[in-house]
Amino acid sequence: MNFNNSQQLFERAKKTIPGGVNSPVRAFKSVGGSPIFIKSAKGAYLYDEDGNEYIELINSWGPMILGHAHPKIQAALSKAIENSFSYGAPTQREIEMAELICHMVPSVEKVRMVNSGTEACMSAIRAARGFTGRNKIIKFEGCYHGHGDSFLIAAGSGAYTMGSPDSLGVTQGVANDTLTAPYNDLEAVKKLVDANPNQIACIILEPVVGNMGCVLPKDGFLQGLRDICTKENIILIFDEVMTGFRLARGGAQELFNIKADLTTFGKIIGGGLPVGAYGGRKDIMDCISPVGKVYQAGTLSGNPMAMAAGLTMLTELNENPAIYNTLDQITTQITQGIQLALDKLKLNYTINKIGSMYSLFFTDTTVTDFQTAKTCNVELFGKYFHKMLSKGVYLAPSQFESLFVSMAISDDDLNRIAQANEEALTEIHA
Numbered sequence: 001m002n003f004n005n006s007q008q009l010f011e012r013a014k015k016t017i018p019g020g021v022n023s024p025v026r027a028f029k030s031v032g033g034s035p036i037f038i039k040s041a042k043g044a045y046l047y048d049e050d051g052n053e054y055i056e057l058i059n060s061w062g063p064m065i066l067g068h069a070h071p072k073i074q075a076a077l078s079k080a081i082e083n084s085f086s087y088g089a090p091t092q093r094e095i096e097m098a099e100l101i102c103h104m105v106p107s108v109e110k111v112r113m114v115n116s117g118t119e120a121c122m123s124a125i126r127a128a129r130g131f132t133g134r135n136k137i138i139k140f141e142g143c144y145h146g147h148g149d150s151f152l153i154a155a156g157s158g159a160y161t162m163g164s165p166d167s168l169g170v171t172q173g174v175a176n177d178t179l180t181a182p183y184n185d186l187e188a189v190k191k192l193v194d195a196n197p198n199q200i201a202c203i204i205l206e207p208v209v210g211n212m213g214c215v216l217p218k219d220g221f222l223q224g225l226r227d228i229c230t231k232e233n234i235i236l237i238f239d240e241v242m243t244g245f246r247l248a249r250g251g252a253q254e255l256f257n258i259k260a261d262l263t264t265f266g267k268i269i270g271g272g273l274p275v276g277a278y279g280g281r282k283d284i285m286d287c288i289s290p291v292g293k294v295y296q297a298g299t300l301s302g303n304p305m306a307m308a309a310g311l312t313m314l315t316e317l318n319e320n321p322a323i324y325n326t327l328d329q330i331t332t333q334i335t336q337g338i339q340l341a342l343d344k345l346k347l348n349y350t351i352n353k354i355g356s357m358y359s360l361f362f363t364d365t366t367v368t369d370f371q372t373a374k375t376c377n378v379e380l381f382g383k384y385f386h387k388m389l390s391k392g393v394y395l396a397p398s399q400f401e402s403l404f405v406s407m408a409i410s411d412d413d414l415n416r417i418a419q420a421n422e423e424a425l426t427e428i429h430a
């Protein structure tokens with residue numbers, strides 16, 4: 001494969017864009033080399049500026065669950081575009097979107113549209129603080145909730161990948177109100193709650209983590225958090241920006257049967273356009289302006305184009321629940337293929353998988369939190385990443401990111417992925 005055009009574009013990009021990218025993890029910094037520049041995508045495939053084709057296992061970090069350029073979403077956008085692109089005024093489609101989200105996620109009684117997962121998470125903790133009158137939040141090491149100041153403490157995803165889990169520019173004042181605990185460690189949470197009586201507004205977490213790589217909640221962890229929050233009047237916020245509408249129609253909370261007080265959404269909810277949302281208990285959401293005194297706003301919130309794409313996406317998922325079983329089967333075939341290759345090479349690397357999310361961790365340690373995720377051989381992952389890329393399979397350019405499978409993957413793609421994995425794992429260990 002030749003990457004000449006991408007390499008030239010990257011050099012040009014770095015002159016006017018910080019690091020040449022509009023989001024740090026795209027820069028391939030942790031895997032080395034320079035990023036490929038995408039020209040187009042269709043179904044399960046990406047095409048770069050050098051004409052290389054890749055089977056896509058990031059899917060824009062989650063949104064493209066039905067595959068790229070889905071005809072129904074394309075049709076919805078083509079129709080919407082005739083009516084102009086943004087009004088900054090309420091529309092019927094926003095009501096239809098809110099009603100569908102409330103239907104698909106029963107814990108959501110009211111929901112507010114925003115423009116990104118970050119905005120959704122920032123707004124959700126502000127609502128929790130406004131509703132409780134308390135200042136502190138608890139988050140978990142390695143979880144990522146976007147780039148809001150309160151979250152860039154022990155953050156995962158690109159923050160950790162770039163070596164700045166505690167970002168510069170976040171004031172000590174803000175950091176003092178963010179308490180952190182290891183994921184899956186209920187005792188640590190209880191200690192924080194006991195040490196900060198009546199001061200904690202909310203606990204926010206990824207109910208299934210994607211931002212350390214894919215990490216699952218241990219049995220009892222989510223229920224334990226639910227019980228602590230109920231007892232202490234702490235708002236339980238599920239950040240389902242990744243898991244929402246991906247793991248089930250009702251997201252992780254449907255799968256684990258846990259009722260969150262607030263939930264945040266992003267990615268899939270926009271069908272590939274910039275959409276985020278936060279919602280939950282009516283009594284909390286009615287604290288949001290213009291009803292209550294927690295202010296939050298956005299010029300393009302509920303944008304008609306984004307709502308057209310998002311509504312089409314969610315409708316397709318809601319009307320075809322068998323999609324989730326199919327996605328699980330496709331993903332199981334991918335991870336079983338990897339396991340076969342690992343067994344053949346007598347390697348004990350860890351695979352974590354749930355539904356259509358999975359990660360191959362280059363460590364023989366069971367990965368249940370940030371500390372165990374950090375035992376990975378990041379250098380070896382980088383070699384694996386580039387081997388897979390050169391074999392036409394596009395993975396997340398970081399060990400600390402989950403992969404996301406789409407409905408567009410065919411049996412032939414599965415064979416190509418299995419062969420690429422076996423060859424790549426063999427070659428990096430040769």
Ligand code: KE4
Nearest residue numbers: 023061116117118144145146157241242266
């Ligand atoms: P955005 O602001 O990027 O739309 O969403 C922030 C966010 C919030 N919560 C969770 C659980 C998330 O995974 C994210 C964003 N995910 C990253 C991938 N790990 C987006 C990719 C990127 O940063 O470029």
